[in-house]
Amino acid sequence: MNFSSENCNISDWLKLEATVKASVYVVTFSIATSITIVITAIVSQNLQLRKDVRLVFLCHHLLCISSYCGLGVVFQGMRALMANSPLLLCWLVFGAQLSVGEGILLTLALMALNTYLDICYPLNSPSMVDRAKYRILTATWTTVILKNVGLFLIEGTNPAPASVFQSAPLCPVILNGMPARVIGMFFLALLLSVILVSYCLIYREGKRAGHFNRSNIKARRTVLVHLLQISLHMIPTLLFIGLGKQCGTFFFALNLVLFGVFAFAQCFNPLVYGLRNRELQRKLYPWLHCQKKQQGASLNKNLVLRSNSSLNRCVSLG
Template sequence: MNLSSEHCNISDWLRLEATVKASVYMVAFSIATSITVVIIAIVSQNLQLRKEVRLVLLCHHLLCISSYCGLGVVFQGMRALLANSPLLLCWLVFGAQLSVGEGILLTLALMALNTYLVICYPLNSPSFVDSAKYRILAGSWTTVILKNVGLFLIEGTNPTPASVFQSAPLCPVILNGTPARVIGVFSLVLPLSVILVSYYLIYREGKQAGHFNRSNIKARRTVLVHLLQISLHVIPTLMFIGLGKRCGSFFFALNLVLFGVFAFAQCFNPLVYGLCNRDLQRRLYPWLRCQKKQ
């Protein structure tokens, strides 16, 4: 059932959608931020851990998750409360959330690539990765930001310069056009391809070395859990981009279901990639005891 364009923009169900999303983002933000603070505190207080590239990438990954959920609370809260925020502010908050959201998958790709280099090239990769890690991160973030700024300039040319400072009750979202969706799919497929290829090469190397035989259930289970977690990120996002913004009760329900799956993945990402790490596990309980003594 399709609704009129006016009803699609200002109807009560769209405000309800924003209210539900803001509430879910708040729960995800609380869980993700709590675990992120613990993990970053453990890493920052240990010189050996601070030198680990995989843990540096993990901290960036967790910061992206917390920032994404926090900005989601702000953006959806402005829509749910009809805050009459200026259109430019809506774009800035949404653009920042979009950038750190891409950073979630981007850092996962860098983590998978780093793991592949460490396993398959143990002698040559550590010095190269350690010297280039910050340049790679800076270059990746610069590319993401410039890409999103370019998309906003392309799709945000219709409003006049004066109108971007006028209030927008429901904070309309741009980037629903075909060019934005095509570039969005490409930006999703590229890091996903890096992750899948890296995992395949790691699996092939591990199988040749005997790490993925039938007796080593834990290694195979770890790979499966990581792939499942990544699929919970990618599948809802691809469906969001493919469907675009549509009206109707069916798309409303589908949107919330996909969003629920995606939010579930955000909550458990710090657990899967963070607290399941052996180095962090060994230092978690001593760190907690020190905090209790203080």
């Protein structure tokens, strides 16, 4: 069911792997969170942007990335430091990270579907999707949580109930059995099919309408960049689930390579789907200028207050 130092006898490799992953997660968490804060602040402060369904899905997507990287720091840090955490705590942290990780791909699928509806059904899609966007998000998150809870109940029945409260130095993961891997592969393949079909239909409609002619290089480049970014998400994930946790130096090296590719995609996801958005680009520079003006005003206010307090002290001394 799980992968630990007892059945592989290479705890040093596990600790090294966790240390590398925790370090990479710290970097990706810092980059993703900083961009997420900026984009979320811009969207939340503008009424027109808050009504844009694409940007609502984008904010949820970026929050999933930040949460995934933050939980990765916690989980891999527990393994790297050999914190002797209870097995139940390890499973809860890993389960939360797995859920928000699937949320990354779910929101990508929702963004692709929304783009398809905007292009192919421009008259009906805005009102239809706008009314149902929060119900769609609620339904998707409910599906993810129920799926993972069900798998945890299936694979978590092997150990005795008392053993889940015992300490586990290397925090062995769960959901490594064949049923969880098959369901995980099917779930990811379904999301990948939705994304690819949506982009194929978008390309067909754009080509019919003349948007993907030779002169419009930017439209074709955008589709290619999105497909490349999605492949950096999906290919490492599918390979990782398909191979499972296996012993040996080769599998550890392959695991780190796949993880590095996936982490690279997490860093650039906010840039590809966020800062390449025209509406956000138009609001970004005024927002940054406004923030600088506010910081300058607060700095001047502090200087005035300090000078007044110094003057009052001088008058009192005189």
